[in-house]
Amino acid sequence: MTKWMAILMLPTLLMGQKKQVFEASDLNYFWTAYDLIVATTDTIEKQELLENLYFNPGTPGLDALREVRRYTTKDYLDAIANYPKFWASLRAKTQTVETLYPAIETDIEKLRAAYPALKPATIYFAMGAFRTNGTVYLDRVLIGAECALADRFVVIDELPEWRQPFYRESEPRENLALLCTHEYLHIQQKPLVENLLSMCLYEGVAEFISCLVTGKKSTVPAIDFGKAHEKEVVDLFVKDLYVMSHNYNWIWGENRNDFKIRDLGYYIGYEIAERHYAKASDKTKAIANLIELDYSDEKAVARLVDDTKLFPEALSKLNADYESRRPTVVLVEPLMDGNKIKSGKTLLKIVFSEPLNGTNTGVDFGPLGESAFPALGVQRKWSDDHKSWTIEADLAPNRHYQILISNNFRKADQTRLKPYLIDFWTSD
Numbered sequence: 001m002t003k004w005m006a007i008l009m010l011p012t013l014l015m016g017q018k019k020q021v022f023e024a025s026d027l028n029y030f031w032t033a034y035d036l037i038v039a040t041t042d043t044i045e046k047q048e049l050l051e052n053l054y055f056n057p058g059t060p061g062l063d064a065l066r067e068v069r070r071y072t073t074k075d076y077l078d079a080i081a082n083y084p085k086f087w088a089s090l091r092a093k094t095q096t097v098e099t100l101y102p103a104i105e106t107d108i109e110k111l112r113a114a115y116p117a118l119k120p121a122t123i124y125f126a127m128g129a130f131r132t133n134g135t136v137y138l139d140r141v142l143i144g145a146e147c148a149l150a151d152r153f154v155v156i157d158e159l160p161e162w163r164q165p166f167y168r169e170s171e172p173r174e175n176l177a178l179l180c181t182h183e184y185l186h187i188q189q190k191p192l193v194e195n196l197l198s199m200c201l202y203e204g205v206a207e208f209i210s211c212l213v214t215g216k217k218s219t220v221p222a223i224d225f226g227k228a229h230e231k232e233v234v235d236l237f238v239k240d241l242y243v244m245s246h247n248y249n250w251i252w253g254e255n256r257n258d259f260k261i262r263d264l265g266y267y268i269g270y271e272i273a274e275r276h277y278a279k280a281s282d283k284t285k286a287i288a289n290l291i292e293l294d295y296s297d298e299k300a301v302a303r304l305v306d307d308t309k310l311f312p313e314a315l316s317k318l319n320a321d322y323e324s325r326r327p328t329v330v331l332v333e334p335l336m337d338g339n340k341i342k343s344g345k346t347l348l349k350i351v352f353s354e355p356l357n358g359t360n361t362g363v364d365f366g367p368l369g370e371s372a373f374p375a376l377g378v379q380r381k382w383s384d385d386h387k388s389w390t391i392e393a394d395l396a397p398n399r400h401y402q403i404l405i406s407n408n409f410r411k412a413d414q415t416r417l418k419p420y421l422i423d424f425w426t427s428d
Contacts (some may be wrong), residue, residue: 020105026062026126027094027145029054034087037080047073054127061124065139065144075129079146085155093149093173097125100176107177107214108184114213114287121187123180125149130163133172134183141183145214148172148179156324174218181210190293196241196265197305197315198295199251204269205290212287218270225259226267234258237268238311242322243414268310322415327400328353329405329420343397345377350405350422351388357412358386366421367400374401395426 033053037046041173041402050073057061080087106124112118123141125148133147143149147166151173166172172179172299185206192202211218218224236258240246247258251265268342275289280286294300302315325373331351335341340349361380365373377392389409395401409417 017187020101020108021120022098022101022104022124022125023059023061024097024121024125026054026058026124027097029057029062030127031091031094034080034377035118037077037374038084046077050076058126059124061122061142062126063141064140065124065126065128065132065135065142068135068137068142069128069131069144071129071131074125083158087159088148089153089155090146093151093154094125094127094145097145097149100173103177104180107216109208110213111181111184113211114284115190115211115291117190117288118184118204119188120190123184124126125128130159133166134179136186137182139187141180141187143180143183148176169221170219175216178210178214178216178219181214185210185291188289190292190294192295196244196247196250197249197268197301197416200265200269201253201272201293201301202269202295203263203266204271205273205293207266207269208273208277209287209290218266220263220266220270222261222264223270224335225261226264226271229259230271232408233264233267234310237264238318240399241318242416244416245410245414268356271310272305272308274302275310279307304309312330323418325415326418327356327409327411328418332422339424341395341424341426342406343395343399343428345392345394347379347390348393348403348422349388349390350420352409352417355386356409356417357414358382360410361389362406362408362409364404366404366423368400368402372402373402374403397426399426400424401426 033049036049036053040046040049054076055066055073074216108118119139121136121139121141123143125143125145127146128144130144130146132142132144134144135142149172150167150173152168154167156167159167183206186202189202189206194196207218207220207223210216237250240249246255246257249264250268251263253262257264276290277283277286280289291305293304305311306314313321329350330353331349333349333351334346363376374396377394379390379392381390383389393401393403402421405417405420405422407416407419
């Protein structure tokens with residue numbers, strides 16, 4: 001009888017293993033701390049209350065959220081002090097979070113049906129300090145409740161003006177299930193590489209697939225804008241593709257791009273993912289290919305991107321064009337006999353192939369490390385035409401030195417210098 005009962009219970013046990021796990025106890029800890037924090041004027045006591053009543057008993061999700069978004073005690077206390085009407089209007093909405101679980105779980109199951117290899121993740125709800133509505137860490141989906149559980153009725157007039165449109169326009173609470181699905185996708189993806197294209201693909205793939213499997217429309221305004229202005233957006237993206245200082249004009253930043261639209265990089269990644277899926281005869285395989293893309297495999301990324309023909313030319317051609325525009329170091333004075341310099345205090349003049357911006361500089365250790373890096377003086381000067389830069393070095397006799405002139409040097413249009421290693425010996 002026991003044997004048959006175990007067999008009959010097996011499907012239930014298996015189903016139980018797949019049931020989505022939610023954890024929201026951090027919200028209760030926050031409000032307990034909040035009530036006592038606002039009741040005292042003692043700064044030290046406020047800190048102790050936050051740490052003892054919120055941080056210390058917090059879940060691994062809260063720990064991860066604070067680490068990933070680098071939240072400090074001051075961040076929380078400033079937010080509590082500055083936005084009392086906001087917190088009062090948000091409170092009840094966080095206390096009914098359990099009513100939102102079924103819709104989230106339904107969407108996660110749709111994702112699992114489309115991608116059976118889905119790895120489980122616990123979804124944590126915790127109070128942050130306005131730096132994210134959702135992010136991930138290892139096997140944890142981390143939802144910032146102060147952003148994600150709000151609706152159009154929260155009081156936002158105390159918040160900074162630039163932050164208010166998020167609450168007015170994105171309906172975060174209504175779209176919570178889609179957000180959780182998007183973040184769940186990130187748990188499945190391989191680590192991204194810190195370049196603009198990889199960052200855009202990472203976010204765009206997650207957004208496209210979460211919308212595809214749930215049948216919901218993206219809440220990211222940049223996607224509709226990009227589709228309506230495809231050529232202009234793609235042309236500007238290609239221009240910025242290798243300009244590292246422009247990355248946050250496209251992703252995870254403020255709307256400083258020419259279109260004044262935040263996160264246009266989501267559109268680039270979304271469009272590439274959508275085109276790949278549309279062309280594929282095997283849709284299940286296409287979804288898996290997108291989720292499992294190895295961002296460190298440059299050839300795999302290039303194949304995916306080039307096949308969609310979103311960009312005017314192949315990535316290899318775009319990269320070659322950029323490399324051909326990069327300035328170079330053409331001369332280092334006073335090198336003698338190829339790689340010899342007299343010892344003593346010496347002015348090293350680095351001459352460039354064309355004028356740079358006269359602002360950004362950068363020197364670093366070469367392959368031999370710190371031991372081969374000379375002592376540099378305070379004198380560092382650009383020429384009037386910005387075609388050379390001079391530094392002072394104190395050089396010991398009979399030494400092998402290396403100075404890496406880094407790609408932090410750049411032209412006015414932000415095109416980076418090709419790094420150059422000054423490798424030399426000193427004489428007696």
